[in-house]
Amino acid sequence: MFWEFRGSRFGWEFFYCDLCARQFIKINISSKKMTELQKLYKSEDWLAVWIGFIIISIAMVGVLTGAYDFSALKFSTWTLCEEGNGKEVPLTEQLESASFWGKFFLTFIVTGVVFTIGAKLQGESVRKYIPAFVVLFVLSLIVRLISAEFTLNRYLEWAFWALIIGLLVSNTVGVPEWLKPAVKTEFYIKTGLVIMGFSVLFSNIAKFGLYGLGIAWIVTPVVILFMWWFGTKVLKINNKPMVITMAAATSVCGTSAAIATGAASNCKKEDLSMVVSISIIFTVLLMVFEPMFIQWIGMSPIMGGSLIGGTVDSTGAVVVAGTALGGEAQTAAVLVKSIQNILIGFIAFFVAIFFATHVNKEKGQSVGASEIWTRFPKFIIGFFVASLVASFIVLPACGSDNVSAINKVLDQYKNWAFVLAFTSIGLDTNFKSIIQKMQGGKVLWLYVIGQVFNIILTFVAVWLLLSGVIFEIPVLDK
Amino acid sequence: MNCCYGIRNSDFVIRNYIIMKIITIIAIILTLGCAVYIMYNGLGLQKDLDFGAGAYFYADIPDYEKYDKSIETSVPTWVHILLFLGWGWLMYRLWVWIEKRGEKK
Numbered sequence: 001m002f003w004e005f006r007g008s009r010f011g012w013e014f015f016y017c018d019l020c021a022r023q024f025i026k027i028n029i030s031s032k033k034m035t036e037l038q039k040l041y042k043s044e045d046w047l048a049v050w051i052g053f054i055i056i057s058i059a060m061v062g063v064l065t066g067a068y069d070f071s072a073l074k075f076s077t078w079t080l081c082e083e084g085n086g087k088e089v090p091l092t093e094q095l096e097s098a099s100f101w102g103k104f105f106l107t108f109i110v111t112g113v114v115f116t117i118g119a120k121l122q123g124e125s126v127r128k129y130i131p132a133f134v135v136l137f138v139l140s141l142i143v144r145l146i147s148a149e150f151t152l153n154r155y156l157e158w159a160f161w162a163l164i165i166g167l168l169v170s171n172t173v174g175v176p177e178w179l180k181p182a183v184k185t186e187f188y189i190k191t192g193l194v195i196m197g198f199s200v201l202f203s204n205i206a207k208f209g210l211y212g213l214g215i216a217w218i219v220t221p222v223v224i225l226f227m228w229w230f231g232t233k234v235l236k237i238n239n240k241p242m243v244i245t246m247a248a249a250t251s252v253c254g255t256s257a258a259i260a261t262g263a264a265s266n267c268k269k270e271d272l273s274m275v276v277s278i279s280i281i282f283t284v285l286l287m288v289f290e291p292m293f294i295q296w297i298g299m300s301p302i303m304g305g306s307l308i309g310g311t312v313d314s315t316g317a318v319v320v321a322g323t324a325l326g327g328e329a330q331t332a333a334v335l336v337k338s339i340q341n342i343l344i345g346f347i348a349f350f351v352a353i354f355f356a357t358h359v360n361k362e363k364g365q366s367v368g369a370s371e372i373w374t375r376f377p378k379f380i381i382g383f384f385v386a387s388l389v390a391s392f393i394v395l396p397a398c399g400s401d402n403v404s405a406i407n408k409v410l411d412q413y414k415n416w417a418f419v420l421a422f423t424s425i426g427l428d429t430n431f432k433s434i435i436q437k438m439q440g441g442k443v444l445w446l447y448v449i450g451q452v453f454n455i456i457l458t459f460v461a462v463w464l465l466l467s468g469v470i471f472e473i474p475v476l477d478k
Numbered sequence: 479m480n481c482c483y484g485i486r487n488s489d490f491v492i493r494n495y496i497i498m499k500i501i502t503i504i505a506i507i508l509t510l511g512c513a514v515y516i517m518y519n520g521l522g523l524q525k526d527l528d529f530g531a532g533a534y535f536y537a538d539i540p541d542y543e544k545y546d547k548s549i550e551t552s553v554p555t556w557v558h559i560l561l562f563l564g565w566g567w568l569m570y571r572l573w574v575w576i577e578k579r580g581e582k583k
């Protein structure tokens with residue numbers, strides 16, 4: 001045999017030629033014709049769908065029958081210093097418990113097995129993938145450990161720590177060749193998104209009645225379109241996937257929306273990491289200053305809470321900022337955020353269609369249905385199927401308690417997939433390229449102007465719907 | 479005359495570029511400084527809640543369901559779904575229109 005397969009990256013397969021001794025031959029994967037049937041079990045998108053469905057099915061059977069506990073590892077909050085809130089579990093206590101190690105091995109084996117099979121089916125060498133995955137898993141474990149620390153997890157999401165750890169490794173000691181087979185960012189992201197689909201319940205649309213729909217859904221697409229226009233036409237940013245990813249992160253719900261939209265638009269890893277970092281840093285500011293501003297102008301709790309739900313990015317920050325204004329504001333904030341979280345899948349779907357038909361094409365070229373299907377990221381179908389099954393089959397048949405219990409199990413697997421993805425992004429990025437991606441600050445201004453527009457428009461919607469001037473003010477449980 | 483105008487115009491562009499860059503750097507420093515100050519002093523946190531902005535989705539928030547209470551509404555869910563899809567479709571058409579208009583220019 002003359003050619004030895006050396007792994008695949010960025011759509012290219014690398015082969016080593018025995019005869020030439022040193023030369024590597026690249027073959028573009030997309031240029032190799034795969035039949036539709038082969039794509040179902042060999043392409044990254046479809047494999048992510050099947051892996052997601054397998055994990056969802058195992059979790060569902062486990063919860064509904066009670067036959068086994070499929071929960072993945074999650075660190076309880078721990079603290080380095082004395083000033084906790086009394087709810088932390090000391091790290092030594094966690095490490096000494098048998099259930100910790102049971103969950104550790106379960107998580108390692110489940111993720112290791114499914115991703116190794118997935119990598120093998122995509123043409124990766126199992127012999128090379130396994131050791132690389134073990135190291136990536138250990139790095140991800142460190143990320144989750146750090147992000148469970150009392151002070152650190154109060155403000156910064158694990159995605160931030162995953163990027164930092166990955167960047168530290170790649171920009172100091174460097175990423176060795178043998179670790180690269182496990183750096184499969186898109187594969188982990190797509191799998192995590194399919195699992196996440198199960199937690200997106202359509203019934204949440206009606207939870208705040210037409211008020212919630214008006215605040216969360218009328219405003220969000222308008223902000224996205226404004227940021228698209230502002231980014232591409234006014235700031236003249238050529239990187240359209242980055243613009244739409246930033247728009248979704250700003251107007252929907254930060255990291256999750258950025259991940260989904262980034263995957264749908266084929267956003268580059270450096271761009272995604274920059275968008276997520278900007279969103280995370282500004283979330284800290286919004287969580288503190290927005291409730292202060294609302295109190296200062298004397299807005300009612302229901303209006304203030306709704307404004308927070310519609311404009312603060314991460315769900316955790318929304319609950320905290322809403323709570324600062326009282327029980328009613330907290331409820332309003334969470335209800336609006338719940339509706340926004342449903343939007344993730346829809347926005348990713350329309351972004352994928354839009355990019356297939358209007359962005360990734362030659363000028364004047366018309367894109368037919370079969371071409372749209374070829375270009376369409378299939379994992380979004382998996383996301384929707386999971387969401388539809390949870391909303392219209394499992395929820396009516398098994399009740400909301402069971403769906404919540406299933407989602408508690410699934411959410412941790414989704415988190416592990418995303419931590420593996422963000423650590424991979426960090427490993428694949430250097431600081432210099434992130435600075436270059438800032439495009440002289442245009443990206444920052446896109447976020448700032450977009451967020452200001454988002455706040456103003458949400459305020460207008462909140463005032464129209466909840467001030468009592470036009471419509472009756474709803475009564476919320478406190 | 480044209481030549482002088484060109485020089486003045488390019489000076490103006492360079493000056494604007496430098497001013498914009500300085501403003502951006504100041505904004506980055508202020509934002510990061512503010513975030514670090516908030517985190518160092520533990521501002522904005524709620525003592526009763528065992529999480530903060532670091533909890534990014536339902537999974538990281540203990541007992542998330544208790545925060546998620548619905549209100550009584552006489553409008554059926556299918557009306558919400560219909561409005562949801564209708565507005566989404568309208569906005570998509572608008573997006574396509576914006577893009578096509580840009581292409582023509």
